[in-house]
Amino acid sequence: MEESMNFHDATLLSLNFNWAESELRCLIRPVSATAKTVSVVFSEVQSVRIPATHPWGMSSSVNSWTCEESDHGSSFNIEMQSGDAIEVLAKKMTIEALPPSEPH
Numbered sequence: 001m002e003e004s005m006n007f008h009d010a011t012l013l014s015l016n017f018n019w020a021e022s023e024l025r026c027l028i029r030p031v032s033a034t035a036k037t038v039s040v041v042f043s044e045v046q047s048v049r050i051p052a053t054h055p056w057g058m059s060s061s062v063n064s065w066t067c068e069e070s071d072h073g074s075s076f077n078i079e080m081q082s083g084d085a086i087e088v089l090a091k092k093m094t095i096e097a098l099p100p101s102e103p104h
Contacts, residue, residue: 006030007065012080013037017048024048024088026078027098028062037098044091046073056083067093 013027024042029035059081068075074093078086 007062007078009081010062012060012062012078015050015086017045022046024090036100039096039098041094041096042076042088042090042092043094044073046089046091047087048089049085049087051084051086052082053084054082056081058082 007028007030009031011029011031013029016025016027017023018025022043022045024045026040026042027037028040029037061081063079063081064077065079066077068077073089073091076086076088076090076093078088080086
């Protein structure tokens with residue numbers, strides 16, 4: 001896991017689950033003005049829970065990001081500032097820098 005990446009206050013732009021590949025991609029824009037949007041890729045996903053009940057109000061910002069290792073893989077908990085907790089059980093997580101976007 002990428003320990004140096006701080007996702008607090010980052011914006012969660014999208015989640016995309018590829019069923020055939022058992023892969024979840026999360027596009028995240030970190031808060032730092034110099035940081036580029038990244039794709040967090042969960043591989044060999046066993047389960048995903050994505051509630052959107054917004055108990056603390058609407059927000060697309062990440063509050064905290066934790067990971068617990070086990071024999072079955074890693075359990076990732078992405079607590080949103082909306083109060084929702086996205087849970088992912090996967091074998092692997094990688095962070096991919098996205099190429100700079102072209103001006104429109």
